[in-house]
Amino acid sequence: MEKPATIKDIAKRLNISLSTVSRALRNASDVNPDTKKAVMALSEELNYQPNKLALSLRQKQTHTIGVIVPNLDYVLSLMVRGIDEVALEAGFTVMVCQSNESFGREILNTRRLLESLVDGFIISVSSESKSFDHFKKIQERNLPVVVFDRVTPHLTAPSVRIDNEEGGFVATEHLIEQGYKRIAVLAGPENLGVSNSRMDGYLNALKKHKIKKDPALIVHCDFNQDYAYFATLELLAMKKRPDAIFTISDRMAIGAMLAIKKKGLRMPEDIGLVGFNNEPVTSLVTPTISSVDMPSFELGKAAAKLFIETMHNKENMDLEEKVLKPKLIIRESSQKLPTKK
Amino acid sequence: MEKPATIKDIAKRLNISLSTVSRALRNASDVNPDTKKAVMALSEELNYQPNKLALSLRQKQTHTIGVIVPNLDYVLSLMVRGIDEVALEAGFTVMVCQSNESFGREILNTRRLLESLVDGFIISVSSESKSFDHFKKIQERNLPVVVFDRVTPHLTAPSVRIDNEEGGFVATEHLIEQGYKRIAVLAGPENLGVSNSRMDGYLNALKKHKIKKDPALIVHCDFNQDYAYFATLELLAMKKRPDAIFTISDRMAIGAMLAIKKKGLRMPEDIGLVGFNNEPVTSLVTPTISSVDMPSFELGKAAAKLFIETMHNKENMDLEEKVLKPKLIIRESSQKLPTKK
């Protein structure tokens, strides 16, 4: 069983033509039941596998989806699993590339996947990306592009995301309801849509509860633990320091938590904290950290489904926007009042 | 710029033959500098990209590596990034599949990647796998297989791993040196080589320090937090309970930690704890957990390098075995004595 068998081999051994074998294999319309049986039997015996390369070359479709993600942290790796699940089911193979949050890398990934002749893309943009021309070029080639999780208004494409505004809102309102008055927000880079939406939610909650927004309490910093740590230290050094912090990711919440501890402040008594993503680590640290949970696996599945739909009717690309609902998980870091009921 | 340009297009526009263009593109030996220049210019203008499918079909090489991993947790995702890094550099594309620790899934992944005509495999076996025939079949097809991280004696292949025995040894000896007397080990499934090696290290450390091994202190359980939690509860319920636990993964260490806390015991005073992998979470929980660190990213890079070597001289496949050194990171959970020096 050295070299994989080909249609040719089968044809030769059966003394029939290539085309007949080909037809028999795909149990086409006109083909003698007997020959079909013979072909099937032999192909079984030779363990025949159609050569995907040849197929793809012929029909100009690789049945491969290029997936670009900024990283493979807990949440994204769940999403990718969701994508994989659905894609496989639908006969697609998935090629995952990490941009490592780098714009240059993202462009490189795009090019490579394009060279690999993927049939389309499912992407979550890097936090560094301010231009989206590389993705637009894909669309110009008439390849379907679905954006997930990190959606951006600068790229017009069908998308799947969670309701980030809602997430920011419930997190903030929860803090307000717990009696916190000066609520700061640790947001990500200014160009990141996800971050801005969550911040909008924060602002909406303030407005609803008639709390004046204080620019000093709104901090943009890099999407990572260390930056969040230092940003929090600065917040806590203010004359009128905040009495609660909403961070738009759990990584940042961890950074904030470390800074708060470093300052000798207690959660939730002295200061409240809510994160975003509901990573497992939030329930392992002391105190456990409240966080906005999102259905990551489901989101991935939805993205793949949307991709396949888009693929199938390229004509009426309605720019569907699917939005899933987040859910606040309340833990120790923000629960100042005893639980109701 | 609708359809990608082909060699044919260039040839037509330049009124020369396909082969000349082909040669010019790969700046082959015999080709008129002028025509070459013309070809280059036009190919630039048309944004020509060689069609990988056609290339692969022709030269029977896809320049793609199939990577199968049990999951994409912190450590493995780092390793995959390492693989990716090196592979890209060498002109290879990587296709990553997760087996989700499932044997059946692993077989499926293998088949799919084989169908995708990958040039070879870099794999880390699932904890469930007891048979390795699916991998042996790959080798019979004469495709290079490199095993990394989770190596198994049942599969003869070049491999990269860390010195797990050493890791188990230093973790255990550290506990002994800290004065712990009854050291339990939470091992993984019995068929998992990694787990057994780490356990061997544990046993060696006991032997070196003339501590009798107590079978009751050796517990096999599934490679995950919940099982570790319950296993630890049982350990702690013993009449003569252990005064230290070495778990062969951090996930399990977390489970153990939760159980220890649940029982109201303190670390390191009442009980010592050391994990394995040095996941970031170990330094976030309270107390921080000592853990054996391994150079995951480097390990991934080494695996890819080894793969490429193997690929290049298939003849003398020397079955190279690369072993990297782990390093114990001491934290609060096991540091009973004051630091020396």
Add this chain to the structure above:
DNA sequence: TTGTAGGCGTTATCAT
């Protein structure tokens, strides 16, 4: 230095 032709494995078109 350049062109012609055959082939990689498959499918689709057109005959037979």
Add this chain to the structure above:
DNA sequence: ATGATAACGCCTACAA
């Protein structure tokens, strides 16, 4: 119902 042939895009003897 089956076969011959061209084509997908590229490379490479071999011929010119």
